[in-house]
Amino acid sequence: RVQPMGEVFWDDAVREELRYDSTRTVMVYVHGFATPFEQALRRAAQLAVDLPFDGALVVYSWPSLGEVGPLAYFRDDKTIAASQPLLRAFLERVAERTGAERVSIVAHSMGTLLVARTLKELHDARPELRFDQVVLGAPDIDTTSFRRGLAPALVGAARRVTIYASQHDRALALAERASSYPRVGQAGPGLLVLPGLDVVDASTAAPGDFGHGYLGASSAMLADLRAVLAGVPAQARRLERRQKAGLTYWELLGDAR
Numbered sequence: 001r002v003q004p005m006g007e008v009f010w011d012d013a014v015r016e017e018l019r020y021d022s023t024r025t026v027m028v029y030v031h032g033f034a035t036p037f038e039q040a041l042r043r044a045a046q047l048a049v050d051l052p053f054d055g056a057l058v059v060y061s062w063p064s065l066g067e068v069g070p071l072a073y074f075r076d077d078k079t080i081a082a083s084q085p086l087l088r089a090f091l092e093r094v095a096e097r098t099g100a101e102r103v104s105i106v107a108h109s110m111g112t113l114l115v116a117r118t119l120k121e122l123h124d125a126r127p128e129l130r131f132d133q134v135v136l137g138a139p140d141i142d143t144t145s146f147r148r149g150l151a152p153a154l155v156g157a158a159r160r161v162t163i164y165a166s167q168h169d170r171a172l173a174l175a176e177r178a179s180s181y182p183r184v185g186q187a188g189p190g191l192l193v194l195p196g197l198d199v200v201d202a203s204t205a206a207p208g209d210f211g212h213g214y215l216g217a218s219s220a221m222l223a224d225l226r227a228v229l230a231g232v233p234a235q236a237r238r239l240e241r242r243q244k245a246g247l248t249y250w251e252l253l254g255d256a257r
Contacts, residue, residue: 002041007093011093011097011098014026014056014058014094014098014099014100015098015099017055017056018055018056018098018099018100020054021054021055021056023054023055023101023102024055024099024100024101024102025055025056025100025101025102025103025104025132025229026055026056026057026058026094026098026100026102026103026104027048027053027055027056027057027058027104027105027106027229028058028059028060028090028091028094028103028104028105028106029043029044029047029057029058029059029060029106029107030059030060030062030087030105030106030107030108030111030112030114030115031043031044031059031061031062031064031108031109031111032064032107032108032109032110032111032112032138032140033064033072033073033076033109033110033140033171034064034065034066034067034068034072034073034076035061035064035066035109036064036066037061039066040059040061041059041061043108043216044057044059045057046216047106047215047216050216050222051222051225051226051229052226053226053229055102056098056100058094060087060090062079062080062083062086062087062111062114063079063083064076064079064110065079070178073175073178074178076110077110077113080110080113080114080117081117083114084114084117084118084121087114087115087118088118088121088122091103091105091118091122091131092122092129095129095131102132103131103132104131104132104133104134104135104229105119105131105133105134105135105158106135106137106225106229107134107135107136107137107139108137108138108215109137109138109139109140109171109185109212110140112136112137112138112139112140112141112184112185113139113140113141115134115136116136116139116141116146116150116154117150119131119134119153119154119157119158120149120150120153120154120157122157123153123154123156123157124153127156129157130156130157130158130159131157131158131159132158132159132160132231133158133159133160133162133228133229133231134154134157134158134160134161134162135161135162135164135225135228135229136161136162136163136164136184136185137164137185137214137215138164138165138166138169138171138172138185138212138214138215139163139165139183139184139185140171140172140175140183140184140185141183141184141185142179142181142182142183142184143181143182143183143184143190143192144181146184146192147192147194151194151196151197152196154197155196155197159231160198160228160231160233161196161197161198162197162198162199162200162228162234163184163185163197163198163199163200164185164200164202164214164215164221164252165184165185165186165187165191165192165199165200165201165202165203166185166186166187166201166202166203166205166207166211166214167186167187167188167191167201167203168203168207168211169183169185169186169187169207169210169211169212170210170211170212171210171211171212172185172186172212173186187201187202187203188203191244191249193244193245193247193248193249194247195247198234198249198250199249199250200224200234200239200249200250200251200252201242201249201250201251201252202214202218202221202224202252202254203251203252203254204220204251204252204253204254205217205218205220205221205252205254206218206219206220206221206254218254220238220252220253220254221252223238224237224238224239224252234250237250238252238253239251239252239253240253
């Protein structure tokens, strides 16, 4: 049952939740395409249980149409821009009014575009405001705009940025065909590797729906995400080091290995 709550009471509720967490960490979950409000809450709650996560979990739900198809996809994409100022105000509130010592963000699919654009805007305006871990799972962002405008700002906006990609992601293959641009969450020969970002090829993980739901469908993936949120560096996790164009990326040791 969802109960509306005033802003001040909401701040107090998060503070109360943080009383039981020695790290005083808030994790903000941002859902992806075709995900209505109730489904976003369920996915975030399941993720918190499966990790498990002991801090305060909060969900930012942008108004996805909740439907699958080309028209719904482009409608959701248009909604991202309108949601940016609202997400910015929400992140500022979490960082400044809840008593959190660390704020991490986990975003999935099209929600990663909303997060990346908002963090760029925040970093440009308030470079002193930094987040802890920013996780972009199966990011539905075109590689050109990400490389040119978003990635440099993300490096400055967080202590660490981790990107999970897979070559089995059929949803992102459809997004590439619809937009004519490859996506950051696609692995394989076109995997985008950039300095300052931890890129993890998660192609060995259990794929989940359409190869796009591996963030919560794979025990190996969940174990790595748990380590990321705890601040464990890539070289100390169950990953294999790889090289591309002189830059390091990482390969997840999947569930069967």
